[in-house]
Amino acid sequence: MNGVTRRGLLVGIGAAGGAGAMYAAMGALGLAPDSQEKAFTPPQASDFSLKGKASAKVVILGAGVSGLVAAYELGKAGYDCTLLEARARAGGRNLTLRGGDRLEEANGPSQDVKFGEGVYFNAGPGRIAPWMVTMDYCRELGIPIETFVNNNAAAYVHTNGQTVRARTARADMYGYVAELLAKVTHAGALDRKLTKDDQERLLEFLRRFGDLGPKLDYEGSTRRGFTKFPDIGTGTPLDGPQTLRDVLAAGVGRSITNDFGYDQATPMFQPVGGMDAIVNALVEKVGADRIRTGVQINRITNLQDGVEVTWNGGSLKADYCIAALPPHVLARIPHNLGAEITTALRTPQPVAAGKIGLEYGRRWWELEDRIYGGVTETDLDITHIWYPSHGYHARTGLIVGYYASEKNAELYGALTPEDRKRRALTQGKKIHGEKYRQDVLSSVSIAWERQAHIGGGWVRWPDFDSSFTLLQRPAGRVYFTGDWLTHLIAWQAGAMESARSAVTQLHQRVLQSP
Amino acid sequence: MNGVTRRGLLVGIGAAGGAGAMYAAMGALGLAPDSQEKAFTPPQASDFSLKGKASAKVVILGAGVSGLVAAYELGKAGYDCTLLEARARAGGRNLTLRGGDRLEEANGPSQDVKFGEGVYFNAGPGRIAPWMVTMDYCRELGIPIETFVNNNAAAYVHTNGQTVRARTARADMYGYVAELLAKVTHAGALDRKLTKDDQERLLEFLRRFGDLGPKLDYEGSTRRGFTKFPDIGTGTPLDGPQTLRDVLAAGVGRSITNDFGYDQATPMFQPVGGMDAIVNALVEKVGADRIRTGVQINRITNLQDGVEVTWNGGSLKADYCIAALPPHVLARIPHNLGAEITTALRTPQPVAAGKIGLEYGRRWWELEDRIYGGVTETDLDITHIWYPSHGYHARTGLIVGYYASEKNAELYGALTPEDRKRRALTQGKKIHGEKYRQDVLSSVSIAWERQAHIGGGWVRWPDFDSSFTLLQRPAGRVYFTGDWLTHLIAWQAGAMESARSAVTQLHQRVLQSP
Numbered sequence A, B: 001m002n003g004v005t006r007r008g009l010l011v012g013i014g015a016a017g018g019a020g021a022m023y024a025a026m027g028a029l030g031l032a033p034d035s036q037e038k039a040f041t042p043p044q045a046s047d048f049s050l051k052g053k054a055s056a057k058v059v060i061l062g063a064g065v066s067g068l069v070a071a072y073e074l075g076k077a078g079y080d081c082t083l084l085e086a087r088a089r090a091g092g093r094n095l096t097l098r099g100g101d102r103l104e105e106a107n108g109p110s111q112d113v114k115f116g117e118g119v120y121f122n123a124g125p126g127r128i129a130p131w132m133v134t135m136d137y138c139r140e141l142g143i144p145i146e147t148f149v150n151n152n153a154a155a156y157v158h159t160n161g162q163t164v165r166a167r168t169a170r171a172d173m174y175g176y177v178a179e180l181l182a183k184v185t186h187a188g189a190l191d192r193k194l195t196k197d198d199q200e201r202l203l204e205f206l207r208r209f210g211d212l213g214p215k216l217d218y219e220g221s222t223r224r225g226f227t228k229f230p231d232i233g234t235g236t237p238l239d240g241p242q243t244l245r246d247v248l249a250a251g252v253g254r255s256i257t258n259d260f261g262y263d264q265a266t267p268m269f270q271p272v273g274g275m276d277a278i279v280n281a282l283v284e285k286v287g288a289d290r291i292r293t294g295v296q297i298n299r300i301t302n303l304q305d306g307v308e309v310t311w312n313g314g315s316l317k318a319d320y321c322i323a324a325l326p327p328h329v330l331a332r333i334p335h336n337l338g339a340e341i342t343t344a345l346r347t348p349q350p351v352a353a354g355k356i357g358l359e360y361g362r363r364w365w366e367l368e369d370r371i372y373g374g375v376t377e378t379d380l381d382i383t384h385i386w387y388p389s390h391g392y393h394a395r396t397g398l399i400v401g402y403y404a405s406e407k408n409a410e411l412y413g414a415l416t417p418e419d420r421k422r423r424a425l426t427q428g429k430k431i432h433g434e435k436y437r438q439d440v441l442s443s444v445s446i447a448w449e450r451q452a453h454i455g456g457g458w459v460r461w462p463d464f465d466s467s468f469t470l471l472q473r474p475a476g477r478v479y480f481t482g483d484w485l486t487h488l489i490a491w492q493a494g495a496m497e498s499a500r501s502a503v504t505q506l507h508q509r510v511l512q513s514p
Helices: A006-011 A015-030 A043-052 A065-075 A133-141 A168-186 A196-210 A244-250 A277-286 A340-348 A406-413 A417-432 A468-472 A492-512 B006-011 B019-028 B045-051 B067-076 B131-143 B167-187 B198-210 B242-252 B276-286 B339-346 B407-415 B415-433 B466-470 B492-512
Strands: A057-061 A080-083 A097-100 A102-105 A110-113 A120-122 A145-148 A156-160 A161-165 A226-228 A268-271 A297-302 A307-311 A313-319 A320-323 A349-351 A354-362 A376-377 A382-386 A397-403 A438-448 A458-460 A478-480 B057-061 B079-087 B095-097 B102-105 B108-112 B120-122 B143-147 B156-159 B162-165 B226-228 B266-271 B291-293 B297-302 B308-311 B314-318 B319-323 B349-351 B353-362 B375-380 B384-387 B397-405 B440-447 B458-460 B478-480
Touching: A006 B108, A006 B308, A043 A492, A057 A065, A057 A307, A065 A080, A065 A277, A080 A120, A080 A313, A080 B226, A110 A417, A110 A438, A120 A397, A120 B162, A133 A277, A133 A492, A145 B143, A145 B440, A156 A168, A156 A417, A156 B102, A168 A196, A168 A244, A168 B167, A196 B167, A268 B466, A297 A320, A297 B415, A307 A320, A320 A492, A340 A468, A354 A406, A354 A417, A376 A417, A376 B349, A397 A417, A406 A417, A406 A438, A417 A438, A417 B242, A458 B384, A478 A492, B045 B095, B045 B492, B057 B067, B057 B198, B057 B308, B057 B314, B067 B079, B067 B492, B108 B339, B108 B415, B120 B397, B131 B266, B131 B276, B131 B492, B156 B167, B162 B167, B167 B198, B167 B375, B297 B319, B297 B397, B308 B319, B314 B319, B339 B466, B353 B407, B353 B415, B375 B415, B397 B407, B397 B415, B407 B415, B407 B440, B415 B440, B478 B492
Parallel strands: A057 A080, A057 A320, A156 A376, A320 A478, B057 B079, B057 B319, B079 B291, B156 B375, B319 B478
Antiparallel strands: A097 A120, A102 A110, A145 A268, A156 A161, A297 A307, A307 A313, A349 A458, A354 A397, A354 A438, A376 A382, A382 A397, B095 B120, B102 B108, B143 B266, B156 B162, B297 B308, B308 B314, B349 B458, B353 B397, B353 B440, B375 B384, B384 B397
8 A cells, every 4th residue: 555645755655755654653653543443523522421431631731623622522521621821812823814814923023914805715624535533513504615626637747947838748648658658559469468458448549548549659639738729710729739858857746646545535625714714713702701812831740639730820631631732842841741742742743834915906816727726736836826716706816825834834934924935936936927926916935844733734653653542541631632643644534533532532531531 | 639538539520530630621621720829808898999990780599608708799899789589588508406496308308307405417518628618708797607516536436336436446556557667667678669767757756656565566545535534543544455467357547648638637627606707797797688498490591781580479680690699590591692502501410418416415426425515427328427626515415417428428418307317326326325215305406408499419420520610600691609609619619719800700790890
């Protein structure tokens, strides 16, 4: 099983040892998924009445998605939850910026968001795969969703200084792959592998797959696109194709496979109006009065009969604690949970990630490029350009001018907001031309590694080792949650699944306690 | 250039002679698209004031999309247009059915539409490609659009009695194609075709494309899907892969390439709330008072100084006429335009096409199959199943239970509405199981070949021959329009482009008239 998805490579052990190593590691650790096969059952009030128990008091550190989901699920059974959040707002990395917002940055200038009415920028998560639990929460919480276009044949691929439409790159690559395999098949190279019947079936597929001519040649295809699309006439197909050598040299193949993975496959989804609709709905369900913002924990003490949490100017005692913070943030808070916990928390490494939102006065990508949503893939430091999957045909709009991680993110993060914008525009111009620098109304950029109390876009585990398994279980009365404790790192779904796991464990414990 | 798209095969000369023949034919006929390269300039009132001319009176036969667009564009310059429509409503094949509507059928029972609030069924066109002029009209007319999911990795492919997810079919086919080509490349079979460097680049692509193992074997992939998707754990991948022989025998390859064509590529779009938003907006712009419904023309007379159109109980004289009817309908109306015109009108052959809308009391395809929009491809007579790309997570919803053409459409068309439904449910059950026949609230089916004054889903030209070119030009003062006169047959964009062409010709003539 070769679990190579782009995201997997970015965020997982894959970066170090290849995804195969990850799965091997999992098996060796006894983390076979069968043991988690059971569907989640939310706690409910009747669980207590049946067993003659009472719900407990829980302090939740961090009001990100994981902390909020934990509070929401525990709240269904009447648990008395308090969320302590160091930042000014709940939501954590689920952050949607709008006009009037102010984005602070650790050791950097703050940015005033000046977007016009109705324009928003999902600075954190921006898309949801349909199989993810995030969709279930959208349904349960009544959050309207709409399609997020993650794959667009009309978007561009920019590699080695060349720009082509994704449809063109794909048609040429598939055309040549089909031609090469069809011809060696025809020449008998597969005679010992495949029966004649199977060869015929294969050839039938390859003809369709590559849009091959009668002699199994790839001579171009209308799939590549047109300089003028058909109307009354047949249209004017693009010149081409390029030679196989040029197609290979352009290195566009990487982009073609972007949506093959189970996490990036078409279609994907987004909440209407901004990803923080999820945060807002959870906050409403949990109760805003249960969330205390601006509270920076300075000690976690596990006690015989509870947990005490202290901060500058206050403290709180509860029966249990859910620590829903990033591991590298949590590791810096003094506690009495033992050195092994600290070591485990220090194991996953934060990864830099950043995005810029560019608000334009006109939607030139729709008007001139006929790009409605989707992603342009590049080998530039901006990595991707996202076009909006909503507000089609509006007067203005926002595109994501870079979505970079690791070194590229650090490069942008180290710049001032003005220089980030300047660089992003210079890079984007290589693809879209001078119009990319025109009609820019405003911009906001985020460097997650520079966000206070967050300190990274996500984490990378050098190994999903014993630290990973250790933190799946409580240390005394303290539970740990977050996307970083799952195999859905960098997805909200991970935060949610982790919260569900902790909630299930905590609730079972309360029900079984003497 | 091998212009093989599925739609092209369905509707064009491709069915007879291969698409290559079509392009050759075009070239031979002097229809090189360069001559139509000029963008459309709508007529405007100032055209007349500058030239000292006056606009003219135009009678338009048929208030389908083509007739409406012609009236709309001519109206911009003050032309006095009257539309005569034989049916009870404007819109033609752009037909959206809702609760309370009644669908009549020639020589068949009528159907009362019983859909619940907010449920609709696009009985005619259902999707728009982003490059099409239809998008421009949506923008110009202020019609909100949303993504239409035309490709869904979670939808199914059903062939030869087997059902697999599209993602699984694709992963296996790509995996084996990559493995086969990688291994023959590795074995030196391409040494005379490709340099070693190019072979390395090709292998790099194939590894990604097929998710191959280190020894270039395809051993399955997480891209195939999971019985349990990753969460805290790594998930449980689907068993597999199937053998190459089984994959080839399943014949799933045809479905994989469905969205490769320029007309079906991801993403596609639809008006919010139903395709007839386009009709409604055009009717409003044109003025409902200019449209006379229930008018069945029985003669068209081209005169020295105008055109006279008569019907049972009335007649109308205008300076020009735009005949925006299907050719097979127009051919049956007596006229004095000459035998050559009649012969030309009889050349394109109407094609049967039908759809059924199945309204369900619960969206089981989302709840249980995690299918949010998209199309399941089958080798059954239902051909396709469409899942809705809107109303996600609503309580009820409508899926298109068949979208068939040619023989399959005729098969369904010949049944009673009740039998169409029964048959569609029986077929769909082969894919989705017994739940497909449960919770059905209501259904409506259309057989376009049985719709009065329309008589087909679209037409097929045996050849884009001299009849096609003849009808691009007026016969006397009568102009012809419709998708059938374009290379966008069966697309609204064809109707619109054709209308624009006639409007341009007519307006030039009026401006140049003495």
